[in-house]
Amino acid sequence: xxxxxxxxxxxxxxxxxxxxxxxxxxxxxxxxxxxxxxxxxxxxxxxxxxxxxxxxxxxxxxxxxxxxxxxxxxxxxxxxxxxxxxxxxxxxxxxxxxxxxxxxxxxxxxxxxxxxxxxxxxxxxxxxxxxxxxxxxxxxxxxxxxxxxxxxx
Numbered sequence: 167x168x169x170x171x172x173x174x175x176x177x178x179x180x181x182x183x184x185x186x187x188x189x190x191x192x193x194x195x196x197x198x199x200x201x202x203x204x205x206x207x208x209x210x211x212x213x214x215x216x217x218x219x220x221x222x223x224x225x226x227x228x229x230x231x232x233x234x235x236x237x238x239x240x241x242x243x244x245x246x247x248x249x250x251x252x253x254x255x256x257x258x259x260x261x262x263x264x265x266x267x268x269x270x271x272x273x274x275x276x277x278x279x280x281x282x283x284x285x286x287x288x289x290x291x292x293x294x295x296x297x298x299x300x301x302x303x304x305x306x307x308x309x310x311x312x313x314x315x316x317x318x319x
Contacts, residue, residue, distance in 0.1 A: 211255070211256040211258075212255075212256065212258045212281040212293040213293050213301050213303070213319050215250055215255050215256070215258070216260075216279055216281055216293050216294070216295050216301050217295075217301060218246050218250060219239075219242065219246060219260065219262075219279050220279065220295055220299055220301075221245075222242040222245035222246045223235050223236065223242070223262075223277060223279075223297070225245055226242060226245065227273070227274075231273065232273060233273055234267065234272075234273025234274035234275055235265060235273075235275065235276070235277045235297065236262070236265070236274070236277075237262045237263065237265030237274070237277060238262065239251055239252070239253050239260065239261075239262055257283060257284050258281040258282065258283055258284065258293075259281070259282050259283075259284055260279065260280070260281050261279070261280050262277055262278070262279055263277070263278050263279075263280060264276065264277065264278045265277045275297065277296060277297055278294065278295070278313060279294065280293075280294045280309045280312065281293040281294065282307075282309055283307070291303050291306075291307060292304045292307055292308060292309045292312045292316075293312070293319070294309065294312035294313050294316060296313060300318060301319045302316030302317060302318055302319065303316050303317050303319050304316040304317075
C-alpha cells in the first residue's frame with residue numbers, strides 16, 4: 167500500500183488577489199462594453215441589411231432586365247438568405263414598396279426599401295433607401311419621412 171499523503175495544490179493569497187482583480191475587471195469594464203457593443207450592433211444591423219437588399223435588387227435587375235427591380239422580397243431570397251428574404255431581421259420588418267417604372271411598359275426602375283422596428287419600445291428609428299443607394303435613418307420613427315428628411319448613414 168501507498169502511504170504517501172495526497173498533496174492538493176493551494177491557491178496563495180496572490181492567486182486569490184489575481185482572481186478578484188479579474189472579476190472586478192469583468193464586472194466593471196468587460197461586461198458593460200460587451201452590452202454596449204451588442205446595442206451598437208443591433209442599431210447598425212438594419213442599415214447593413216438595407217445595403218444587402220440594395221445589392222440584391224441590383225443583381226436581380228441585372229439577371230432580369232425585362233422586369234427590372236422587384237417589389238417582392240421572396241424574389242431576393244436566394245440572394246439575401248431566407249431570414250432577410252422573409253422580411254424580418256434583428257427586430258426589424260423589411261418591406262419593398264413603391265416599385266414602378268418611369269414609363270408604362272418599361273422595366274421597374276424605382277423602388278423603396280424600409281426597415282421599421284417590430285416593437286416600438288425596442289427601437290424608435292426607421293432605416294430606408296431607394297434605387298439611388300443612399301441609406302437614411304429617421305429618428306422620429308416615420309417611414310413616410312425617412313427618404314425625404316432622414317439623416318444619411
